Amino acid sequence: MISIWFFIGVSLLVNGLLILCAGIYEFWHPPAQQVVLYNLHASVWWGALMTVIGSGYCYFFKPGQKKA
Amino acid sequence: MTLPYAAVETTPLVHLSTADFIIVVFYFALVLAIGFYLRGRANTGEDFFMAGREMTAWVAGLSFLSANLGALELMGWAGSAYQYGILATHWYWIGAIPAMLFLALVMMPFYYISKTHSVPGYLKLRFGEPARAVSAVSFAFMTVLMSGVNMFAMAKVMQIVLGWDINKSIWLSAATVAIYVALGGLRSAIFNEVLQFFLIWAGALLIPILGLYEAGGWANMKAQIAARASEQYVHMWSGLGSFTDNPMGINWAGIVFGLAAVISMGYWTTDFLVVQRILAAKDIRSAEMAPIIGAGFKMFVPLIVILPGLLGLAVLPMKLVPESVAAVTGAHSYNDVLPLMLARYCGPGLLGLGITALIAGFMSGMAGNVTAFTTVWTYDIYRPLINSKGTDHHYVNMGRWTTVIGVLISIGTAYLVMQFASIMDYVQALFSFFIAPLFGTVILGMLWKRATGPGGFLGLLCGTLSSIGMWAWVKVDPSALRYVALSPHAKALAQDMFQALWSFLVCVIVTVVVSLATKPKTDAELTNLVYGLTPVPSVGNIPVYQKPVFWAGVVGVVFVILNIIFW
Numbered sequence: 154m155i156s157i158w159f160f161i162g163v164s165l166l167v168n169g170l171l172i173l174c175a176g177i178y179e180f181w182h183p184p185a186q187q188v189v190l191y192n193l194h195a196s197v198w199w200g201a202l203m204t205v206i207g208s209g210y211c212y213f214f215k216p217g218q219k220k221a
Numbered sequence: 222m223t224l225p226y227a228a229v230e231t232t233p234l235v236h237l238s239t240a241d242f243i244i245v246v247f248y249f250a251l252v253l254a255i256g257f258y259l260r261g262r263a264n265t266g267e268d269f270f271m272a273g274r275e276m277t278a279w280v281a282g283l284s285f286l287s288a289n290l291g292a293l294e295l296m297g298w299a300g301s302a303y304q305y306g307i308l309a310t311h312w313y314w315i316g317a318i319p320a321m322l323f324l325a326l327v328m329m330p331f332y333y334i335s336k337t338h339s340v341p342g343y344l345k346l347r348f349g350e351p352a353r354a355v356s357a358v359s360f361a362f363m364t365v366l367m368s369g370v371n372m373f374a375m376a377k378v379m380q381i382v383l384g385w386d387i388n389k390s391i392w393l394s395a396a397t398v399a400i401y402v403a404l405g406g407l408r409s410a411i412f413n414e415v416l417q418f419f420l421i422w423a424g425a426l427l428i429p430i431l432g433l434y435e436a437g438g439w440a441n442m443k444a445q446i447a448a449r450a451s452e453q454y455v456h457m458w459s460g461l462g463s464f465t466d467n468p469m470g471i472n473w474a475g476i477v478f479g480l481a482a483v484i485s486m487g488y489w490t491t492d493f494l495v496v497q498r499i500l501a502a503k504d505i506r507s508a509e510m511a512p513i514i515g516a517g518f519k520m521f522v523p524l525i526v527i528l529p530g531l532l533g534l535a536v537l538p539m540k541l542v543p544e545s546v547a548a549v550t551g552a553h554s555y556n557d558v559l560p561l562m563l564a565r566y567c568g569p570g571l572l573g574l575g576i577t578a579l580i581a582g583f584m585s586g587m588a589g590n591v592t593a594f595t596t597v598w599t600y601d602i603y604r605p606l607i608n609s610k611g612t613d614h615h616y617v618n619m620g621r622w623t624t625v626i627g628v629l630i631s632i633g634t635a636y637l638v639m640q641f642a643s644i645m646d647y648v649q650a651l652f653s654f655f656i657a658p659l660f661g662t663v664i665l666g667m668l669w670k671r672a673t674g675p676g677g678f679l680g681l682l683c684g685t686l687s688s689i690g691m692w693a694w695v696k697v698d699p700s701a702l703r704y705v706a707l708s709p710h711a712k713a714l715a716q717d718m719f720q721a722l723w724s725f726l727v728c729v730i731v732t733v734v735v736s737l738a739t740k741p742k743t744d745a746e747l748t749n750l751v752y753g754l755t756p757v758p759s760v761g762n763i764p765v766y767q768k769p770v771f772w773a774g775v776v777g778v779v780f781v782i783l784n785i786i787f788w
Contacts, residue, residue, distance in 0.1 A: 174570075187568075188564075
């Protein structure tokens with residue numbers, strides 16, 4: 154049975170990559186209306202953090218390794 | 222908590238980009254995929270209704286917390302933090318942690334060893350059919366009604382925040398929950414709740430991080446709140462000496478005896494919506510550890526709920542107003558504080574994640590209601606009162622159909638609320654009528670072997686009726702609040718606390734008096750149901766650091782330290 158933690162890993166990984174890509178795009182193409190603290194580029198580092206954590210979960214709980 | 226339901230048409234607070242839409246759509250696809258994947262593992266009653274009783278402590282614990290961490294909880298309490306300040310944290314600390322630890326160490330062994338499917342099921346074993354019938358019917362009725370109210374409120378929030386069509390929001394979210402619960406039963410609901418727990422944290426944690434950065438740290442935030450509102454907005458206990466010294470209009474007795482000792486105990490230990498997740502644990506140690514893990518995380522939920530509300534007070538340029546004023550003026554209400562903070566800091570991608578967190582919170586709360594309703598209907602109403610001779614397969618099918626029917630009734634309720642908005646307030650008040658007396662009945666049943674069936678039944682009935690009576694009294698004559706809440710300066714929240722306390726006491730007194738006047742059950746009949754007659758199962762010969770009581774102590778110490786820090 155696929156572990157619940159693997160599903161969580163997939164969710165964090167996919168969402169993290171999407172946010173990271175959106176953040177990088179925004180970095181090179183700054184929007185006309187910017188959010189407060191835009192200069193911190195939260196999308197980039199938050200997306201990267203989610204991607205790393207999601208990758209870890211996917212690796213350690215990939216199907217066939219551990220039970221839910 | 223009440224959320225926006227006034228019929229106002231406003232410009233959406235935020236607009237989603239393509240990346241945001243993809244994130245929202247991916248979330249729906251993933252929860253449905255989990256439901257389809259688990260459909261083959263929900264063929265027996267134990268599988269469908271109790272998730273096979275094979276959940277680990279972590280899965281059961283996070284699901285236990287997630288079922289309570291609904292979107293209304295997130296947005297409503299963030300709004301309360303803006304309105305009342307850090308006092309709202311009492312609902313997360315003293316209004317939750319002691320009760321969760323009490324459930325783990327004292328009550329869970331009884332629930333677990335009795336192998337009951339539900340809290341009404343325990344009442345049947347302990348007090349007989351009448352007590353179960355009262356509890357099951359009232360719980361089933363209120364659960365499905367609450368689910369509908371929440372569904373409407375969430376759809377309304379999506380309309381206000383995103384400009385989404387209210388009908389599409391209701392049907393899309395309801396259909397998704399119905400599909401994944403009907404396919405995979407409680408296991409599917411639990412898996413999705415754990416997923417939703419992670420998404421809620423991932424989507425909401427950035428707000429306090431960026432908010433504190435903008436405000437210049439905790440000390441600067443406090444100074445700004447003191448300047449814009451009051452010094453009392455950042456103290457948890459120092460203003461509770463009297464009803465007039467704090468923005469909530471409540472005193473320490475209401476918080477300690479009403480909230481912590483009765484309402485919180487009632488909710489966290491007898492509300493089947495949350496207890497069902499723990500009953501799915503794989504062994505007694507997991508069943509005891511699950512609420513402790515939940516309590517550990519619960520202590521930090523104020524980071525993503527209360528802190529955004531406080532930061533809103535400090536950094537938002539506009540002043541938020543009560544719902545009734547917002548409905549007339551078109552200004553933003555207290556309850557908009559979380560979406561406003563989300564829109565303030567989150568660009569493309571992050572905004573989609575934040576909106577997904579809100580949707581996930583809503584769906585975890587709704588799935589909790591639906592699975593609890595399905596189990597109580599099938600095992601505590603349909604089987605004992607309508608068809609007691611069905612096969613296990615028949616009851617599983619009944620569970621699947623009840624899931625769909627429960628969701629449809631919820632949708633009907635949502636549309637009813639749309640027509641008659643005041644129903645929302647009544648339904649939320651109704652729900653509180655049952656919690657406090659039910660706790661009195663269950664706790665006496667577990668700890669006092671002399672309590673009898675007639676005592677338990679009449680205590681539960683009188684406690685509930687007294688709660689309804691007090692509520693109606695204040696509704697007809699608002700000045701009666703001075704008697705119910707012991708002060709003319711008390712406000713609405715204080716009424717809830719004291720009303721719960723009195724109804725609990727009525728329940729206990731009636732149960733004791735009637736029990737002493739009726740024939741007691743024999744010890745043999747009470748084995749595995751009552752303290753002193755039940756060999757409490759051991760967690761085994763394990764190191765101290767693996768024992769539930771050790772971790773309960775750790776959580777308890779952190780809880781005390783936090784209260785002192787924010788005194």
